[in-house]
Structure formats: C-alpha cells, structure tokens
C-alpha cells in the first residue's frame with residue numbers, strides 16, 4: 001500500500017472527502033507555501049470572494065493572518081513536498097454536443113462545448129520509484145497498466161527515453177464512467193505533474209501530442225479553459241462567451257460505457273450541418289437555449305429513462321438548461337438564480353438514488 005498518508009501532508013485520503021464537500025461550493029486552490037483551500041467566486045452571496053477553510057500539513061486550520069497572507073501570494077495549482085506532488089484533477093461537462101460524422105476508422109467526429117467544473121479527484125505523484133504503480137480507492141477503477149493515469153506516465157517516460165517510475169495515488173471523487181471525463185482528467189494531471197517534477201522538459205505541443213494518443217478528452221484537460229472541441233475532440237479553440245453560473249450536477253449511480261453509446265448512435269437522426277455556431281452563454285440563456293443539446297441523449301436516455309426524469313426535475317426546479325454530459329448518465333442544470341440552485345440541490349438529494357453536487361464552472 002502506498003498513498004498520500006506516507007511521506008505527504010495529511011491531505012490525501014483522510015481529508016479529501018471533506019475537501020470534496022467544500023469543492024461542491026467553490027474552487028479548490030493550492031498555494032505554493034503548502035496550504036490549500038477553497039475559493040468561491042461565483043454568484044453565491046454566501047461565498048462571494050471568500051476563502052473558506054484552509055488547511056496546512058498536519059491538518060491545522062490556518063490562522064487568519066496566514067489566510068490573509070495567502071491571498072496575496074502567487075497561486076499555484078500544485079502542492080509539492082520533497083518527492084511528492086499533489087495535483088487536483090477536475091471533471092468536465094459538455095454544454096453542447098453534436099455528432100457531425102463517422103470516420104472510416106469507426107470514430108465519430110463531434111463538435112462540443114466543454115468546460116471544467118469544480119469537482120475534483122486528487123492525484124498524488126511520488127517520485128524516485130523503480131516502476132509505475134497506480135492505486136485508486138474506487139473499486140471500478142483499474143490499477144494495472146490499463147489505467148489512463150498509468151498510460152500517461154508510461155508515455156511521458158517514453159517521450160523522454162528514460163526508464164523511471166512513479167507511484168500514482170488517485171483519490172476518486174468524480175463518478176466513474178459518468179460522462180464527466182474523470183480518467184482523462186487524471187491522465188492530464190499525471191502529464192502536467194510529471195512535466196513539472198522533471199523541470200518542464202516537454203513543451204505544451206509535445207504534451208498535447210501525448211495527450212491525443214491517450215484519449216480524445218485528455219488534450220482538453222491540458223487546455224485549462226472552456227473550449228469548443230472538434231474532430232474526435234482534440235481540435236480545440238477557446239470559448240470565451242461563458243460566464244459563471246451555478247451548476248447543479250446529478251449523477252445516477254450506474255455507469256454508461258462511452259463506446260457502447262457511440263456504437264448505438266444513429267447519425268441519420270441528426271439534422272444539423274457541420275457549420276455550427278454556438279451562441280454566447282452569458283447570463284441570458286433564452287436565445288441560446290434552442291441551440292443547446294446533446295446528440296448522445298438519443299442513445300443513453302432511450303436505454304435509461306431515469307435521465308429524462310432528472311432533466312425534468314432540474315427544469316421544474318428552475319434550471320434554465322438541463323442536459324446530459326458527454327455519453328452520460330450525469331445530468332447538469334444551469335441556473336441563473338443562485339437561490340433556486342441551492343433549493344434544487346436539496347430537493348434533488350431527496351429524490352432517487354443519485355449523487356448531487358453544486359459546482360462552479362472553472363473558467364480559467
């Protein structure tokens with residue numbers, strides 16, 4: 001067994017659930033002086049511009065003085081100790097997803113608007129190891145060389161032509177096979193984390209090339225901004241017309257394999273051309289609404305009607321838009337009213353066997 005409880009400050013396994021709880025309401029931030037905390041900067045009047053609990057190694061709540069000091073420090077998203085690195089690994093949602101064609105190799109070409117959200121796994125890298133090893137606390141995540149994080153580390157060392165190893169501990173908070181890109185995000189976290197540890201030997205372009213070889217969503221997680229992705233997902237352009245909105249995320253507790261969804265997708269049922277323009281998604285949703293859909297719902301919702309129920313539930317509770325993310329089954333609601341969003345979280349928690357989160361969009 002290895003993990004953050006060995007040789008690292010006690011922020012890994014032990015407290016991650018607590019951190020995850022807070023990340024439902026804010027953006028997890030790591031400071032380069034060894035502290036971490038959560039900043040909530042969206043339109044929740046309760047949390048606006050505030051930094052809620054900060055922790056130091058050894059689980060001390062940081063003093064007010066340190067808290068003020070940290071606000072003025074340069075922020076970094078990595079927490080580093082002697083031979084370990086902690087990398088937050090966020091989920092994503094697809095605010096729009098259109099399938100525009102099928103390639104001879106069987107892959108589908110899509111156009112999708114995608115944003116990271118404030119729901120995080122934590123990836124801990126421990127260096128100076130002889131081989132690559134993965135440990136994850138989720139029973140459905142493989143710990144062998146099929147784990148995307150393992151593959152990312154192997155590709156990184158191969159690119160540098162070195163025979164090094166790393167221990168990778170993944171504290172899983174993002175629901176698995178849920179359309180939230182957890183595995184791809186873990187892979188991107190390993191790539192950027194290792195590149196940081198080794199003194200940035202690979203350029204962004206080289207990292208992107210490796211990412212593309214690992215999976216269609218991995219380049220997006222390196223991109224670190226909301227983006228319109230085209231092709232099989234790796235062709236990215238920034239999307240700047242998105243403003244902070246409260247997002248209520250509802251995840252039914254079953255898994256949907258992405259491959260199965262595309263295999264059953266009927267291209268004949270879609271009727272938009274390739275020239276797709278996504279309207280601005282600032283505060284006024286009404287004009288954008290008719291353009292926001294997810295083509296993959298035609299497959300997943302047909303097989304799992306519960307998804308329709310969740311969408312309707314969110315809309316009835318005031319969501320401007322309720323859509324399935326990726327190949328599902330997770331559904332998110334975008335709210336323009338923070339109080340309605342707060343109520344929706346409570347109500348959805350009482351219904352069905354679902355996990356419900358309130359998360360911000362990560363816009364930068």
Ligand code: ATP
Pocket residue numbers: 140141142146147148149170175176177178179180181182183184186187217256258259326327328
């Ligand atoms: P996709 O990226 O295929 O759309 P998803 O985002 O819906 O998938 P993931 O949580 O990435 O879902 O998991 C997809 C599958 O990948 C899982 O069934 C799991 O067996 C496998 N997998 C491999 N590595 C990981 C990882 N690090 N985290 C989660 N799942 C992983």
